[in-house]
Amino acid sequence: MRKILPIILLLILCISLCACSNNAAPITPPEGEESEEPSTQEAIYSFTDEEGRTHYAIYVNGEQIQTEHDAYTYPDEPKGAYYPIVEVLEHFGVKCLFDEHLEALTTRVNGQIITCKTDSSDIVIGKHTLGGASPEYIDGCFYVPSYTFMHLLDAVVDFTPDRSGVTITTETTIDTASSGTKGLSISAAAVPSLGKPLYSGAQACLTCGGSGAALCTSCSGTGGSTQYTQKQDPLTGQMTIQSTRVSCSRCHGSGRVVCPTCGGTGKR
Numbered sequence: 001m002r003k004i005l006p007i008i009l010l011l012i013l014c015i016s017l018c019a020c021s022n023n024a025a026p027i028t029p030p031e032g033e034e035s036e037e038p039s040t041q042e043a044i045y046s047f048t049d050e051e052g053r054t055h056y057a058i059y060v061n062g063e064q065i066q067t068e069h070d071a072y073t074y075p076d077e078p079k080g081a082y083y084p085i086v087e088v089l090e091h092f093g094v095k096c097l098f099d100e101h102l103e104a105l106t107t108r109v110n111g112q113i114i115t116c117k118t119d120s121s122d123i124v125i126g127k128h129t130l131g132g133a134s135p136e137y138i139d140g141c142f143y144v145p146s147y148t149f150m151h152l153l154d155a156v157v158d159f160t161p162d163r164s165g166v167t168i169t170t171e172t173t174i175d176t177a178s179s180g181t182k183g184l185s186i187s188a189a190a191v192p193s194l195g196k197p198l199y200s201g202a203q204a205c206l207t208c209g210g211s212g213a214a215l216c217t218s219c220s221g222t223g224g225s226t227q228y229t230q231k232q233d234p235l236t237g238q239m240t241i242q243s244t245r246v247s248c249s250r251c252h253g254s255g256r257v258v259c260p261t262c263g264g265t266g267k268r
């Protein structure tokens with residue numbers, strides 16, 4: 001009996017070792033790693049970044065829209081989502097403008113002028129100042145609370161049933177004649193930063209001061225943005241969020257785009 005016991009123990013050890021390596025086998029092959037590669041490129045909504053904001057995809061009238069910046073909420077206010085206003089309005093065909101000293105974002109939607117400022121003051125729509133949360137200016141992007149679109153587009157804002165996205169539902173149609181940057185002017189102090197004027201005086205386009213250029217509203221002229229990607233650890237299976245600095249896809253890192261009013265000619 002004394003001789004048999006160690007052999008039995010050794011056998012048990014062998015069997016359990018074999019079982020272990022069999023279990024471990026499916027996790028380690030290199031082809032598994034390759035097939036996971038595409039999923040790291042696309043963010044799977046919703047996810048929480050390192051600063052605690054939960055990010056969501058954006059749906060307008062039932063369809064997901066592709067934006068450089070997504071929507072987010074804060075943990076202590078899970079119902080109050082913030083939306084990137086420039087990209088949401090662009091989906092409706094309305095371009096925005098940085099005016100004054102390149103500190104304020106402004107545009108018109110069906111005759112109503114909307115303004116938000118980098119110093120986090122209130123959001124102004126026409127003659128009304130929206131009470132409640134201030135706009136947020138993060139990483140060169142303006143975000144406004146969801147109810148801004150309730151006022152601006154008579155929209156219903158909500159979350160998708162699975163809470164992977166935020167929604168904007170509206171029947172408002174945009175009147176192009178009374179929407180966009182036409183008629184809005186940039187301050188004289190802000191013009192030099194846009195480049196040499198092509199036209200001056202009465203001939204110059206008001207929006208760009210005759211420069212033909214505008215500050216990129218997607219990155220506020222910073223030329224870049226932070227992109228979040230979700231990565232799965234191949235060993236633990238744990239999902240982590242990685243943030244990387246990427247060149248702005250709209251202005252290709254230059255921080256300047258063609259003036260939306262004059263199309264780059266600089267002429268009024």
Ligand SMILES: [Zn+2]
Pocket residue numbers: 216217218219220221222223224248249250251252253254255256
């Ligand atoms: Zn840009």
Ligand SMILES: [Zn+2]
Pocket residue numbers: 205206207208209210211212213259260261262263264265266267
């Ligand atoms: Zn112009």
